[in-house]
Amino acid sequence: MAYLNIDINVSKDTKLMLKEVEKFSMEVMRPAGIALDRLSDPADVIQKGSVLWDVFKGFREMDLHLLQIPKSLGGMAGDLDPMAAILMTEQLGYADAGLTISMGVSSLPFNAAAMFPSPVMQKLARDFCEDKTGSLIGCWAITEPDHGSDWSLGGNKPKCGPSVTAVLKGDEYIVNGEKSEWISNGTIATHAMLHVGLYPEKGMDGQGLAIIPLDLPGITRGKPLDKMGQRPLNQGSIIFQDAKIHKKYMAVPNPDFLKATAGRGLANVNGGMGIVFAGLAKAAYDEAYRYARKRVQGGVRLFEHKNIKLKLMQMFTQVEAARANARRMAMYNLANPMSPSVVHAVAAKCLSTETATNVASDAMQIFGGYGLAKEYPIEKMFRDARASMIEDGVNEALAIKATEFM
Numbered sequence: 001m002a003y004l005n006i007d008i009n010v011s012k013d014t015k016l017m018l019k020e021v022e023k024f025s026m027e028v029m030r031p032a033g034i035a036l037d038r039l040s041d042p043a044d045v046i047q048k049g050s051v052l053w054d055v056f057k058g059f060r061e062m063d064l065h066l067l068q069i070p071k072s073l074g075g076m077a078g079d080l081d082p083m084a085a086i087l088m089t090e091q092l093g094y095a096d097a098g099l100t101i102s103m104g105v106s107s108l109p110f111n112a113a114a115m116f117p118s119p120v121m122q123k124l125a126r127d128f129c130e131d132k133t134g135s136l137i138g139c140w141a142i143t144e145p146d147h148g149s150d151w152s153l154g155g156n157k158p159k160c161g162p163s164v165t166a167v168l169k170g171d172e173y174i175v176n177g178e179k180s181e182w183i184s185n186g187t188i189a190t191h192a193m194l195h196v197g198l199y200p201e202k203g204m205d206g207q208g209l210a211i212i213p214l215d216l217p218g219i220t221r222g223k224p225l226d227k228m229g230q231r232p233l234n235q236g237s238i239i240f241q242d243a244k245i246h247k248k249y250m251a252v253p254n255p256d257f258l259k260a261t262a263g264r265g266l267a268n269v270n271g272g273m274g275i276v277f278a279g280l281a282k283a284a285y286d287e288a289y290r291y292a293r294k295r296v297q298g299g300v301r302l303f304e305h306k307n308i309k310l311k312l313m314q315m316f317t318q319v320e321a322a323r324a325n326a327r328r329m330a331m332y333n334l335a336n337p338m339s340p341s342v343v344h345a346v347a348a349k350c351l352s353t354e355t356a357t358n359v360a361s362d363a364m365q366i367f368g369g370y371g372l373a374k375e376y377p378i379e380k381m382f383r384d385a386r387a388s389m390i391e392d393g394v395n396e397a398l399a400i401k402a403t404e405f406m
């Protein structure tokens with residue numbers, strides 16, 4: 001039995017586009033992700049000639065980086081049927097979640113820049129749209145060695161304030177401190193969306209947001225991080241030592257404005273995670289189903305055993321619940337970009353990441369010993385899924401934060 005997709009009203013154009021994305025994701029991304037995952041030194045993931053760069057190039061050539069930037073700047077926002085954006089994002093997550101996050105994060109500073117009217121921000125967004133090779137790569141620099149969940153839960157407590165601070169002197173901010181080794185694309189990014197403390201006495205409520213090039217004097221990087229899951233996703237620290245950043249790069253110097261609009265950022269990022277990891281959950285289910293149809297034990301295929309049938313049906317139900325929930329949330333939030341539902345986005349992030357982890361774990365059980373073997377993709381899917389429950393905010397901290405928007 002093939003997996004029946006029950007999305008209705010998907011246009012002909014969307015189906016065609018989805019076919020292209022499926023081809024790229026399964027022929028380029030999936031094998032690249034497996035190859036990069038097996039490299040023992042994370043520095044090799046980003047070497048010249050690495051298949052990582054084929055993924056970046058392919059992604060840009062297909063214009064997948066344009067989806068959130070307005071047409072006036074060279075982007076495609078509003079052009080695409082929202083369902084097309086959802087299905088394509090899910091498919092990328094299906095192929096390789098870590099690489100999908102890398103691609104998504106690489107757009108973040110430029111998508112954000114497009115929202116600000118100043119010439120420097122508009123130019124950044126325009127240059128990004130024109131980049132078909134992957135020469136411009138973004139990151140979102142928020143977590144610090146001493147502040148992880150504090151960014152979700154900190155509030156106005158000075159003890160929980162940012163360690164990376166920016167002090168205005170004339171036309172320049174002097175930036176000092178370190179963003180942690182968990183910054184996705186941290187060692188390869190050319191630009192960062194950087195959260196900095198402007199008023200330490202206000203804790204996290206005193207932060208500003210800068211969108212900066214990372215080739216300025218005083219900015220250095222750490223080593224690529226070695227970790228358990230999403231190994232193709234480059235991560236590493238960014239260190240600021242008296243880095244001088246012109247005030248034109250401080251996109252949001254007013255902490256109250258940043259606080260008032262924080263919900264939009266939370267909804268955007270969590271919503272994306274919800275779709276990507278629903279895709280990974282489906283991928284793990286598909287592997288388990290295929291294996292159960294093939295493997296013979298007790299003289300019959302695994303699928304003939306009642307316990308396996310029940311387990312597969314339970315997994316299928318969980319996957320469909322996560323996919324349906326993510327679609328419903330994304331359709332609403334894409335239609336309401338200025339007032340999205342944060343609660344639904346966080347719920348989707350938590351449900352999809354937990355579903356992906358549980359389904360990948362169940363799939364491993366169905367594979368028996370082979371579930372642990374590198375020969376099959378399940379152990380990688382499990383590791384990739386497990387990381388997602390911590391990624392972009394620990395699920396528990398996000399859930400507590402989301403209640404502020406209820």
Ligand SMILES: Cc1cc2nc3c(=O)[nH]c(=O)nc-3n(C[C@H](O)[C@H](O)[C@H](O)COP(=O)(O)OP(=O)(O)OC[C@H]3O[C@@H](n4cnc5c(N)ncnc54)[C@H](O)[C@@H]3O)c2cc1C
Binds near residue numbers: 143150397
């Ligand atoms: C794959 C991946 C990608 C990532 N990408 C990025 C990125 O691009 N940019 C970026 O800036 N960061 C990124 N991160 C970092 C991520 O956002 C942090 O790991 C996360 O916010 C948690 O912070 P922490 O690891 O310091 O854990 P901690 O905050 O130390 O939390 C440890 C535990 O304590 C609990 N806890 C913490 N504080 C409280 C509290 N006040 N009350 C109750 N319980 C609490 C948490 O729920 C958690 O279980 C990424 C992480 C991963 C795994």
